[in-house]
Amino acid sequence: ADEALSLKKNDTLYQVSTINSLLAGNYDGFISSGELKNYGDVGIGTFNALDGEMVMIDNTAYKVKSTGEVVKVSDTETTPFAVVTHFDKDATVELTNIANLDALKAELDKLIENKNLFYVFRIDGTFKTIQARSVPRQEKPYPVMTEAVKQQSVFSFTNVTGSIVGIWCPDYIGGVNVPGYHFHFISEDRTQGGHLLDVSFDKALAFADSTDGFVMAVSPTEPEGSVKDLGSELDAVEQ
């Protein structure tokens, strides 16, 4: 008999709320970082009130604040949107001579064997250039994301060693998550990072985790009907 879809711990993407809910300005955190760690040790997201960018790596949740400061968050800090998984290195590939983010995506596309699955990436290396952003904490009444990102801080790093962490979602996920790629970055010394805007490097090691299970926690304050085609508003998080 066909193996029933088993939401195997290591092959499940765990998501907190929908991207459309976040884009609509629903920044109320409702899952704690401590609870999130039960569902994954690698991933990305943001924090209550859209306060900074989340990088989950080595089962530790870091916040890249809009000041550029990186802090390890307490287990009680909550998130309104995050995506994590228990990371498996299903594929490993050395990437060389990557000039920009589009070139990185083109190389990673070669690892996406089944466009119906989800993929989580971790890319370790010393990066010639990294451009990343972070968004400051928002006050109620929350602005929609396209307004909030106008307050973003953009950081430029050179010759920085660290990890790019990100996900790739199938096209059918529109409204629930960002179709395609979404990357965050954190330096090896955990002092720099952000939502990745651009990157270049000579050599890095990419690990890919293909995932066939998907679980999502719906926000208790999800705006009714927020899972709809937001079209251009996705620009706020697309790269």
Ligand SMILES: CC(=O)[C@@H](C)O
């Ligand atoms: C969820 C994200 O990555 C935005 C906040 O940059």
